[in-house]
Amino acid sequence: MVAERHSVVSRETRRVPVQHSSAVTRRPSDPESIGAEVSRIVQDEARALGLDLTPAFFSRVRSFAMFLAIWGEKMSLTSRPHDVDDLAFHVIDSLMPVALAASGKLPNLGRALQPGMEVLDLGSGAGFPGLVLASASRAHFTLCEARRKRTTFLTVTAEELGLFDLTVKGDRITPSTFSSAFDLVMTRALDGVNNFHTIAKAALKRGGLAMLYASPRQAADLTARRIVGFELAASAPYEVARRGETVPRAIVMWRKA
Numbered sequence: 001m002v003a004e005r006h007s008v009v010s011r012e013t014r015r016v017p018v019q020h021s022s023a024v025t026r027r028p029s030d031p032e033s034i035g036a037e038v039s040r041i042v043q044d045e046a047r048a049l050g051l052d053l054t055p056a057f058f059s060r061v062r063s064f065a066m067f068l069a070i071w072g073e074k075m076s077l078t079s080r081p082h083d084v085d086d087l088a089f090h091v092i093d094s095l096m097p098v099a100l101a102a103s104g105k106l107p108n109l110g111r112a113l114q115p116g117m118e119v120l121d122l123g124s125g126a127g128f129p130g131l132v133l134a135s136a137s138r139a140h141f142t143l144c145e146a147r148r149k150r151t152t153f154l155t156v157t158a159e160e161l162g163l164f165d166l167t168v169k170g171d172r173i174t175p176s177t178f179s180s181a182f183d184l185v186m187t188r189a190l191d192g193v194n195n196f197h198t199i200a201k202a203a204l205k206r207g208g209l210a211m212l213y214a215s216p217r218q219a220a221d222l223t224a225r226r227i228v229g230f231e232l233a234a235s236a237p238y239e240v241a242r243r244g245e246t247v248p249r250a251i252v253m254w255r256k257a
Helices: 029-049 055-071 082-102 132-138 148-160 196-203 216-224
Strands: 120-124 140-144 165-167 182-187 204-214 230-244 245-256
Touching: 029 055, 029 082, 055 082, 055 132, 055 148, 055 245, 082 132, 082 230, 082 245, 120 132, 120 196, 132 140, 132 148, 148 165, 182 196, 196 204, 196 230, 196 245, 204 216, 216 230
Parallel strands: 120 140, 120 182, 140 165, 182 204
Antiparallel strands: 204 245, 230 245
């Protein structure tokens, strides 16, 4: 369930990255230990951000990271499936819209993640952000991924995580794939989803939200554009810790007119 209390890190509010004890010791190499370590890092970061997430969420993170460690190389899911810092970074980055919404920096997003809402994740890949946000909220998620191996991974992993209010679609993404049934359409794979706004416009209900994870440079470019059928709702910068450093990131959100 999405928490009621959150705080957020942005460019205006910098913090010292959480120092993980594992950074100075031998990193785990077996999948079960990798899952446990990723879950611990995510818990540390969530605590530092003021995120109040359930034990069930962290249990899901542990299992998710373990599955990525097992299948990551075989199914080309991530570039570093045994790197706990890299896996934790992707989980935390996926979660940041929750904190930004609670801080008021992403208006109306919190409502879109509530029960009864429909969320579409385009180009879900290894499950970032779809599986992570589905684990932290109670909206119904549809994960769209055209690559067969990744679709199989998403389907099996969602079942193993107990995410039964979730649909995986293996369709090739086009504007005609979806009807206007969604409250939120998002992607973290900006370079991998062609015509994002065209697809989002077709898939969203009137007043629905389109959300992109982006680099600061991409965010600046996107917010400067006029996009037919949408009005800019928010652009929120933030930072995520990665190997003792902070990585600047941003969320850009539009509302369907």
